[in-house]
């Protein structure tokens with residue numbers, strides 16, 4: 001039996017909570033108000049699906065905290081139809097939120113166990129997200145360039161291959177942008193990097209976050 005309706009109230013409370021915490025982009029809030037986060041968490045954590053917390057998804061990985069998803073989505077600010085590459089599919093929740101906002105989402109996951117679970121889940125929920133099993137450090141050359149790249153694991157520094165898959169600025173059109181947490185294992189600073197010229201990038205530092213690490217090579 002479908003019991004999704006039971007979660008609606010809790011989901012709208014989560015939206016209120018995110019608003020109180022400073023998320024102001026109505027498109028982001030509307031998307032979070034739509035995406036059934038309880039479908040992206042393990043059965044054991046169903047009761048906590050709409051708490052503003054990260055939760056384990058197996059294989060030592062986590063579904064990001066809703067505030068973090070909202071913050072990254074708000075900073076990335078994808079327009080409808082924009083091509084967005086996500087590194088670190090994990091549960092698929094962040095990809096679903098961006099898709100709900102109208103972006104064309106491409107997402108890469110390095111763990112086969114997560115990829116095999118998440119790809120069919122996104123499909124079954126009706127999200128048209130393109131998923132790939134591979135090392136996200138390499139980006140996704142076949143679908144590049146991207147309007148935006150969102151990295152949802154902590155990087156030690158800026159991966160050059162990803163920077164090069166951002167759209168170049170053209171005439172009055174600005175180049176692509178990337179939102180990425182950068183720093184050592186215990187804490188990262190969220191950075192927004194913009195391609196301002198063919199070979200020139202500008203970066204601003206935002207708040208501190210804590211992510212699972214961005215690692216190379218695939219597993220499984």
Ligand code: SAH
Nearest residue numbers: 063088090091093094109110136152214215
């Ligand atoms: N966006 C996810 C967050 C998952 S946690 C969500 O909404 O649930 C980060 C994910 O990044 C993990 O699944 C981890 O396996 C993956 N990851 C880490 N390094 C990676 C890499 N180099 N390429 C692709 N995925 C990577």
